[in-house]
Amino acid sequence: MFIQRSYISVTVNYRFLQLPELVERLERLHHSYRSLLKTAERLQKRIEDDTRKCAVQQVEAASRAKSSSMRWHPLMIRFCLYLRHKSGAAYEALRESGAIKLPSQRTLRDYTHYVKASSGFSYEVDLMVRSAANVDTCSEREKYVLLLIDEMYVREDLVFDRYTGKIIGFANMGDINNHLAKLEASLVSGDTSPPLAKTMVVIMIRGIFSKLQYPYAQFPCCALSGDQLYDPFWEAVGRVENCGLKVLGVTMDGSSANRKLMKLHQGDNTTGPVYRALNPYCNERYIYFISDPPHLIKTVRNCWNKRVMWCRGKIITWDHLRWLYNVDTAQGAGLRLLPKLKLEHVNLTPFSKMRVDLAAQVLSASVSKGLVQVCGDDATETAHLAEMMDKFFDALNVHNYNHGAKSRKSFQLPYTSGEDHRLKWLESDFLKYLEDWKISVMQRTGFSKAEKNKMLLSDETRYRLEMTCKSFIELVQFIFTVPSVDSFLSQRICQDPLERFFGLQRQRGGVHENPNVFEFTTNTQALRVVNSFCHAPYRGNCRSGPSEQQEDALHKPLSKRPRTSSITSDQADSLSMSSFSETISSDIVICVAINAMVADKSFGIQSSSAISALNTAKALVKWIPKNINEVESLQTQLQDILSPCIQSLSSSSTANATVRAKMWSKYHAVRTSAVYLDAWKAFLQKSSASQMETSPMFCQYVGHQLFLHLIKSSCTFTTNNGNCEIPLELSDEEIQAL
Numbered sequence: 001m002f003i004q005r006s007y008i009s010v011t012v013n014y015r016f017l018q019l020p021e022l023v024e025r026l027e028r029l030h031h032s033y034r035s036l037l038k039t040a041e042r043l044q045k046r047i048e049d050d051t052r053k054c055a056v057q058q059v060e061a062a063s064r065a066k067s068s069s070m071r072w073h074p075l076m077i078r079f080c081l082y083l084r085h086k087s088g089a090a091y092e093a094l095r096e097s098g099a100i101k102l103p104s105q106r107t108l109r110d111y112t113h114y115v116k117a118s119s120g121f122s123y124e125v126d127l128m129v130r131s132a133a134n135v136d137t138c139s140e141r142e143k144y145v146l147l148l149i150d151e152m153y154v155r156e157d158l159v160f161d162r163y164t165g166k167i168i169g170f171a172n173m174g175d176i177n178n179h180l181a182k183l184e185a186s187l188v189s190g191d192t193s194p195p196l197a198k199t200m201v202v203i204m205i206r207g208i209f210s211k212l213q214y215p216y217a218q219f220p221c222c223a224l225s226g227d228q229l230y231d232p233f234w235e236a237v238g239r240v241e242n243c244g245l246k247v248l249g250v251t252m253d254g255s256s257a258n259r260k261l262m263k264l265h266q267g268d269n270t271t272g273p274v275y276r277a278l279n280p281y282c283n284e285r286y287i288y289f290i291s292d293p294p295h296l297i298k299t300v301r302n303c304w305n306k307r308v309m310w311c312r313g314k315i316i317t318w319d320h321l322r323w324l325y326n327v328d329t330a331q332g333a334g335l336r337l338l339p340k341l342k343l344e345h346v347n348l349t350p351f352s353k354m355r356v357d358l359a360a361q362v363l364s365a366s367v368s369k370g371l372v373q374v375c376g377d378d379a380t381e382t383a384h385l386a387e388m389m390d391k392f393f394d395a396l397n398v399h400n401y402n403h404g405a406k407s408r409k410s411f412q413l414p415y416t417s418g419e420d421h422r423l424k425w426l427e428s429d430f431l432k433y434l435e436d437w438k439i440s441v442m443q444r445t446g447f448s449k450a451e452k453n454k455m456l457l458s459d460e461t462r463y464r465l466e467m468t469c470k471s472f473i474e475l476v477q478f479i480f481t482v483p484s485v486d487s488f489l490s491q492r493i494c495q496d497p498l499e500r501f502f503g504l505q506r507q508r509g510g511v512h513e514n515p516n517v518f519e520f521t522t523n524t525q526a527l528r529v530v531n532s533f534c535h536a537p538y539r540g541n542c543r544s545g546p547s548e549q550q551e552d553a554l555h556k557p558l559s560k561r562p563r564t565s566s567i568t569s570d571q572a573d574s575l576s577m578s579s580f581s582e583t584i585s586s587d588i589v590i591c592v593a594i595n596a597m598v599a600d601k602s603f604g605i606q607s608s609s610a611i612s613a614l615n616t617a618k619a620l621v622k623w624i625p626k627n628i629n630e631v632e633s634l635q636t637q638l639q640d641i642l643s644p645c646i647q648s649l650s651s652s653s654t655a656n657a658t659v660r661a662k663m664w665s666k667y668h669a670v671r672t673s674a675v676y677l678d679a680w681k682a683f684l685q686k687s688s689a690s691q692m693e694t695s696p697m698f699c700q701y702v703g704h705q706l707f708l709h710l711i712k713s714s715c716t717f718t719t720n721n722g723n724c725e726i727p728l729e730l731s732d733e734e735i736q737a738l
Contacts, residue, residue: 226260
């Protein structure tokens with residue numbers, strides 16, 4: 001591989017450098033020195049400030065006659081929450097010892113329970129996201145984010161919540177998914193009792209140019225399928241856009257549910273992989289689907305380990321790696337060709353198969369060169385696979401601005417242009433390599449189709465590699481059209497923060513690593529506050545390193561739960577309802593949805609999309625009572641457009657995942673079609689909102705509520721909870737008695 005002379009001069013001895021290279025080396029050292037000096041000054045100031053604050057807090061707490069009158073600094077609260085997160089008993093023992101003054105656990109609970117621990121979305125979490133992202137003051141490029149989606153196994157258990165009177169632990173993927181699951185159960189077995197949750201599906205927000213890493217929502221699930229992810233995913237996109245952020249893509253692993261979710265957006269694309277979908281909340285942007293690169297490198301390694309593949313007349317087998325390891329270690333002590341290659345790289349166990357570092361070290365340039373040198377011509381295709389995957393992983397895992405220059409690997413340099421040579425390599429070399437490999441295998445004679453498939457990477461792996469390459473190329477090209485963007489680290493598309501979050505969840509459990517649903521949601525509340533102090537588990541399956549949280553965030557004020565409240569949230573919602581609801585019929589779903597939007601606190605957020613949608617709704621509230629016929633005409637028109645989407649569901653005798661997937665796929669094609677959008681545009685031009693710019697957020701919100709109403713009204717079933725011994729919710733009298 002060609003290496004520029006400037007990269008060589010980073011590590012070459014001084015005596016071999018020419019005068020211009022010596023000058024360049026001196027300038028780089030001077031720049032590094034100034035950078036280190038600024039970092040040292042900043043850290044010293046931070047340590048002095050934090051130490052002083054801690055000392056002042058201790059003196060003030062010791063002088064207080066009543067501990068309840070103490071006002072703790074946010075930094076101290078976060079530190080105490082972190083200690084309690086590690087061990088509640090140890091924190092209480094330290095507090096009772098008197099050696100240091102610490103806030104009570106009741107005080108800490110007021111911060112961690114500011115938002116009620118629950119599954120799904122909430123308005124309070126939206127406000128916390130805006131605060132964590134500094135939406136009002138951040139630059140335009142810092143508003144671009146990705147969504148990370150993954151699931152974690154939890155312990156099947158039921159817990160009674162004495163504050164809400166509910167039994168927690170059942171699967172709950174949202175109202176419409178629960179309705180469809182009960183519909184399927186009523187048609188198959190007749191028992192509509194909800195199953196116990198086995199996993200928690202988590203949606204995390206990660207900034208592309210900011211240090212935002214926020215666990216946004218979680219859903220308990222029993223058997224996740226792609227159709228169940230559709231509604232939560234797009235609701236998350238809409239709510240995040242409503243917060244003032246801009247979603248560019250979603251990163252997921254290679255589970256079957258995630259692959260099916262992507263294929264729901266196939267539309268007219270019947271040949272290549274589905275790598276993007278039009279964002280219905282902003283028609284100018286796409287949502288790019290990305291498969292997590294660390295998961296991809298593991299699946300390629302696993303295919304290499306399990307299969308005897310063939311490419312262009314040569315076999316690709318794991319025996320070549322064993323041969324290389326045996327030859328390299330046969331000489332005993334002394335210098336080795338590949339000192340990092342260990343026995344755990346060659347003899348894989350169920351645990352070692354999950355480790356990303358082992359897969360990355362096997363599919364590397366050094367192993368590729370070792371295979372050519374030791375195994376000779378027989379292992380050329382095996383070495384070529386290792387070399388191609390090494391470049392692929394380097395291109396999609398750039399995590400540092402200096403590492404590429406120090407390691408003399410051009411594929412690990414930060415991206416500085418939408419015309420980067422790595423993007424051209426992915427498109428013209430890597431994808432062509434996969435295509436040529438497939439063609440060479442399919443042209444072989446004397447083998448069945450199943451035998452030919454075993455000579456290739458698995459279909460799922462090839463699909464995800466092609467999808468990720470295409471989405472990454474367009475994503476980078478779009479990023480460099482954003483104002484003030486001059487560099488990009490591709491590691492931002494990986495889901496390491498979500499893996500780290502799961503590690504912290506297991507770490508909190510102590511001996512039992514799998515929390516139940518109630519413990520998971522409660523821990524999430526604490527981790528949202530203490531996130532900047534938490535460190536990933538030592539043996540976690542992601543890159544270790546310093547926290548990416550901003551230092552200023554440690555000193556930001558924390559939201560605290562009030563001890564008393566003059567009005568409950570339910571009463572507040574009822575008081576905020578407009579008199580508009582008294583003048584409309586419940587049969588006109590569009591009017592009901594508009595009224596719900598006006599009463600929804602989420603649209604009171606001060607973001608451009610939320611303000612535009614709310615202003616449109618308020619204008620229609622005044623206009624609709626005198627023009628109710630226009631609304632009825634629009635609803636009839638939209639029902640005619642949406643009805644074909646649910647025809648397969650209403651006529652099905654099973655309503656299983658396949659039928660539901662077809663429904664959501666047709667619905668997404670309709671909600672982004674010109675016919676659907678033109679119907680809304682024509683209606684808004686007639687109304688009092690004609691002077692306003694058409695709000696995609698308003699159209700999608702109201703239209704989605706109409707579609708959900710059509711599903712529930714056309715797909716009814718009889719509820720049978722005869723097998724459920726415990727009520728899901730207590731009556732008002734029972735709650736009052738508690």
